[in-house]
Amino acid sequence: MAVKSHHLDEALDDLAPLVGDGTVILSVLNGLTSEDTIAARFPQAHVLLCIALAMDARRDGERGVLWTQVGRLDFGEADNTDPSADVLRVQKALDRAGLAWTTPVDMRHAMWWKFMVNVGANQATALTRSGYGALRDPGGTRDLMLALIHEVLAVAAVEGVALDAEDVARWEQVLAGQPADGWTSMRQDVEAGRTTEVDLFGGTVVDLGRKHGIATPYNQAAAWALRGLTEAGARLTTPQR
Template identity: 45%
Template sequence: MPPIERVYICGLGAIGAIYAARLGETQGIEVRVVADPARIARYRRDGVSVNGRPLTVGYLRPDDAAPPADLILVAVKRHQLEAAVAAIHRFIGPGTIILSLLNGIDSEAVIADSLGLPPLPLAMVVAIDAVREGGAVRYSQPGVLVFGEPVATETPSPRIAALAALFERAGMPTRVPADMRRELWWKFMLNVGVNQLSAVLRAPYGTFQSVAEARDLVRLACREVVAVAAAEGIGLGENDIDSFFPVIDRLDPQMKTSMLQDVEAGRKTEVEMLGGTVVALGRRHGIPTPVNQTLFDLIRVIEQG
């Protein structure tokens, strides 16, 4: 597989801007952000910055004529995914790799199904504390991009090797686990616990680092993920809950989850893809999920308040 040189990004938010900045500074990589004219006008007028440095990047409108990308990074919120897929479809060629940086367990399948493509690689960004206010993005921990094929394998496929080579050139930390599907579920469990509780408690990471009761509440929500995951053939356990607290403990105590940022900015949250998914899977498998039902209802009330 040829090296990745042309990267298009859809979603210039907390995550997308960090990837645009890092890849855009890498010799030999062309980065362009795909967005509708209204968003492009806003980015040009108000500016986008990452840790105080203005971002200079080229833009592409969904109906522009441009060569297919080698790689498309999708970094929108879950409820924005369908529109993002429509925006990128013109830039997909036979060799284009699409990598979804969204949280949750279904975005890759949604993208592939909508576009009639074979299964995409699975991906997630972990241990990052990105915060966005308007177009100003800040982070203290850059995190790790974790990706792999959807079917467990010890040997990286050509597209996974090409992705690893790209991010190594850009000096961005990556990890390629053998069983990426299980990793995605592990991160999903973390987000179900920490993101939802942070939104209800209006709590930054510091609360989950120092308040025992907050950690206990996270555990209660995550145990329901362990139960539905088992019914879906994914083996997670209490030790997997234990293993994410050290990740949260290393984040800036004053920074906030993406869901708390949405609540504070009055935006729609990703609650359907977190608690909503747990509740739906619980119903399908006859597993009670009262904690996630409660969190779901609370966050829906907050969204409408």
């Protein structure tokens, strides 16, 4: 699955005729929830965990895609100490397709790491309409990213996921390889006037914060501002009284 979160239900309807017993499904959707949604819809399938990272693809007109970093898929079972037969099959399929992959031992941690990156980088660059360079250079966009990430570390801890400064440092290493003027997918959505995936990012942090009694003011403000941008775009295309 490689659609935006607001198209997932419709895409699963389209996929239904192709899914049989033991069909293996990978979801590159960002956020923590798409695998559960797919598994609930297709209990007969085997939904592996997956993240897509270190890429900077950008649409160019209707059909073109520009990129400098091809990125990779990290995927597998929650615990890949002893890779399952389906994981081995998918590794081979990705090799045949020429797609880079790894199968980290602890995929739950990998999913949360990616969630942390998206909550910080996507929301900060979409709000300040900046590229990856602004996440590296001292300034407002970087400070916002770090504040948003800090709240993810706090909710991760009570969810039993050990995310810490080393994980932030690992994101900084990936960031160092991204082009200064490359755009996160959320910035691309904002520029194109498309609905954003804010519910997968700030919205989820706010919900988890509420569940555990942890204040998440930066993510709350980011979620309001990003929803406000989509609403403002809708007002521009709908005649106002």
